Amino acid sequence: MPIDYFEHIEYHFPIPSKIADLTEFADYFDKLRTAHDYNFMSETQMAQSFLTAIQGKVEIKRTWGSYLLDKVKDLVKGGVPHWHATITPNIDPISELAGPYARTLGVVIEKGAAFSNLSLDTTSDIYTSQGSRMYIGLDKPVIVGIQPNQDRLHLIRSNVPVEITSQDGVYHIQLQAAGLQQVKLYSRDELHIEAAGADIKHDAEAHTYTITRYGDAAEFMLTKAQQ
Numbered sequence: 001m002p003i004d005y006f007e008h009i010e011y012h013f014p015i016p017s018k019i020a021d022l023t024e025f026a027d028y029f030d031k032l033r034t035a036h037d038y039n040f041m042s043e044t045q046m047a048q049s050f051l052t053a054i055q056g057k058v059e060i061k062r063t064w065g066s067y068l069l070d071k072v073k074d075l076v077k078g079g080v081p082h083w084h085a086t087i088t089p090n091i092d093p094i095s096e097l098a099g100p101y102a103r104t105l106g107v108v109i110e111k112g113a114a115f116s117n118l119s120l121d122t123t124s125d126i127y128t129s130q131g132s133r134m135y136i137g138l139d140k141p142v143i144v145g146i147q148p149n150q151d152r153l154h155l156i157r158s159n160v161p162v163e164i165t166s167q168d169g170v171y172h173i174q175l176q177a178a179g180l181q182q183v184k185l186y187s188r189d190e191l192h193i194e195a196a197g198a199d200i201k202h203d204a205e206a207h208t209y210t211i212t213r214y215g216d217a218a219e220f221m222l223t224k225a226q227q
Helices: 016-036 043-055 064-077 096-103
Strands: 057-061 084-090 106-110 120-122 127-130 133-137 142-146 154-158 162-167 170-175 179-186 191-194 199-203 208-215 218-224
Touching (some): 064 084, 120 133, 170 179, 208 218
Antiparallel strands (some): 057 084, 170 218, 179 208, 191 218, 199 208
């Protein structure tokens, strides 16, 4: 669930004890964000994001051809059931007030008790799994299905609209909104990241990188680190 909190920080200055209280509170929210993979957003960003979620539409499609193919695989291979579908965002109904956030639709898939032990994978560049749920970013049509996760480089979360492209082993992450920017990504391989003016934190155990900066729209470049 979203957390909406507003603090008049000007009332804390120049009293040292109140400044210390504000720092402690900010540290608490930062730990909350890290533990539960929340995004910090401004009021304007939040409003645009909410507008997209309310007005955007999503089509989930499974053709007869894909249905029959999955059934044939079930008969031939047995074991884990086969299933996949295409999820397509429709941003046409979204007000222009949403700006670039119109491309930040997402869905959550709840596997339920019957499929709780099965693995889901997707072609989306932005996704994360928490418990029995999989959260998927829909900046473009994606496929989701029951199959082993490919353990590939992907974004876990971003607080601004992004576009990800790759060519010849080089990944480009374009941040499409100014202000506070933070993206968290997963990569099994150690990465070399070019991100001017950014703070980069690497969690080697979790194979994640959290990149934070403040400024205009920008681009990060990622390559596999030299061994």
